[in-house]
Amino acid sequence: SQQGEEDPQALSIQEGENATMNCSYKTSINNLQWYRQNSGRGLVHLILIRSNEREKHSGRLRVTLDTSKKSSSLLITASRAADTASYFCATVKTGANNLFFGTGTRLTVIP
Amino acid sequence: DTAVSQTPKYLVTQMGNDKSIKCEQNLGHDTMYWYKQDSKKFLKIMFSYNNKELIINETVPNRFSPKSPDKAHLNLHINSLELGDSAVYFCASSQDGDGRYTFGSGTRLTVV
Secondary structure, eight states, rough: SEEEEEEEEEEEETSSOEEEEEEEEEEEEEEEEEEEOTTSOOOEEEEEEETOOOEEEEEEEEEETTTTTTTTEEESOOOOOOOOOOEEEEEEEOOOEEEEEEOEEEEEEEE | OOOOOOEOOEEEOOOOOOOEEEEEEOOOOOEEEOOOEOOTEEEEEEEOOOOEEEEEEETTTTTTTEEETTTEEEEEEOOOOGGOEEEEEEEEESSSSSOOOEOOEEEEEEEO
């Protein structure tokens, strides 16, 4: 089964608005990562947050991690049409070396 | 360009055939992976491999076999293709297993 569940499954916003996606996972982790996938393309790494970190920023991206709730959120500020893509959270479980993906959120930014 | 490259990008084949997908990375990474993305966009790990260890997801049928001629290559060979094998297959690599992964652009396999 998938390691993570994301919600919402789909999100549609106007350009300039903020987009928030949530991810929940099931086991203890070493780190959590977010990836973007444009339609018909491969996955691109966005940001990695380790289990001992609570928040991380990269440009317009802000990621939070709450290990007590086994959840993470990805905030994209001032969204652009080019942000339209599917966003996946992925976790590396404690003691493992593989990346397990969530179900993904399809984000549509309307110009 | 430094990247993970996989070929072919599209593969259409008949049931029962045997096919291979090639993957190469020039990032100097130690570990390579194969993932399967189904029609619902679920990504599932199939194999991870470094020069010491092959880890196989137990749910992967033994018709699928990874072949690694060297550290920079991990090819995927599939025997006796079935309709349910239709999916997009992604190759990826990482320097160490808990770091960021670099993905190839995918191979869309269609079995008819």
